Amino acid sequence: MIKSLLCALPLVAVVACGECGAKKSNCAVAGECEKKECVAQCTKECAADAVVENIMTRRSIRKYKQQAVPRDVLEKIMECGINAPNGQGKQSWEVRVVENAELQDEIKAAMAAVGGERAAGCFYDAPVWVFVARDNGYDFSTIDCGLLSQNIMLAANAMGVGSVCLGSPVRFVENSPQRDAVLEKLGFSDGYELCICIALGYADEAPVAKPRNAEKVKFID
Numbered sequence: 001m002i003k004s005l006l007c008a009l010p011l012v013a014v015v016a017c018g019e020c021g022a023k024k025s026n027c028a029v030a031g032e033c034e035k036k037e038c039v040a041q042c043t044k045e046c047a048a049d050a051v052v053e054n055i056m057t058r059r060s061i062r063k064y065k066q067q068a069v070p071r072d073v074l075e076k077i078m079e080c081g082i083n084a085p086n087g088q089g090k091q092s093w094e095v096r097v098v099e100n101a102e103l104q105d106e107i108k109a110a111m112a113a114v115g116g117e118r119a120a121g122c123f124y125d126a127p128v129w130v131f132v133a134r135d136n137g138y139d140f141s142t143i144d145c146g147l148l149s150q151n152i153m154l155a156a157n158a159m160g161v162g163s164v165c166l167g168s169p170v171r172f173v174e175n176s177p178q179r180d181a182v183l184e185k186l187g188f189s190d191g192y193e194l195c196i197c198i199a200l201g202y203a204d205e206a207p208v209a210k211p212r213n214a215e216k217v218k219f220i221d
């Protein structure tokens with residue numbers, strides 16, 4: 001009875017969420033609460049906090065441990081990728097995940113042919129290289145690919161996997177004399193062209209956030 005009453009009160013005391021243990025306000029004795037809604041509210045708040053924290057803690061990683069990312073983790077990350085919003089439900093992307101060191105070396109050599117050392121190192125020796133292609137027949141496909149990529153990077157961050165979004169390999173591959181050979185290996189469908197790449201792997205650095213310009217956002221009343 002007392003517990004139920006406490007639930008009904010709009011308490012602002014900071015207590016621990018019964019579901020995840022996080023300190024929550026507006027959630028009275030959730031750990032012991034008999035009222036389902038109270039715990040549910042707590043869970044919701046914790047989930048929202050977790051999403052915000054995940055977004056705010058993601059950073060571009062440019063130094064990786066030489067440690068493979070388990071296949072089930074990569075599959076979950078990719079599943080999150082393809083669940084991104086996409087124009088007209090077209091899913092106008094194709095994704096290739098390359099872990100094979102021999103193929104990575106081939107692509108590295110192809111990129112080095114145009115950009116030398118810098119190009120060869122543009123994936124920062126990450127163990128997983130992701131290639132995202134856009135559908136040339138759809139004008140918003142680049143947006144679709146960007147949203148998919150962000151889902152991949154955020155899912156990765158949530159699962160403790162580092163990432164960096166990479167535009168440079170697209171240019172290096174496109175300008176390489178071995179372009180066709182590389183693209184054939186990646187096997188994108190006709191009408192698709194390389195749009196963006198992502199390196200994935202366990203981080204061996206912890207960079208701080210670069211400052212953002214809040215002035216870019218204006219609320220128009």
Ligand SMILES: Cc1cc2nc3c(=O)[nH]c(=O)nc-3n(C[C@H](O)[C@H](O)[C@H](O)COP(=O)(O)O)c2cc1C
Binds near residue numbers: 166167
């Ligand atoms: C479209 C795009 C292309 C990028 N290309 C590269 C790249 O080629 N090499 C690189 O090191 N970082 C690249 N980045 C990562 C950005 O430099 C990075 O996101 C930015 O500096 C903000 O840092 P943060 O991701 O840690 O917040 C790219 C990011 C985007 C969105």
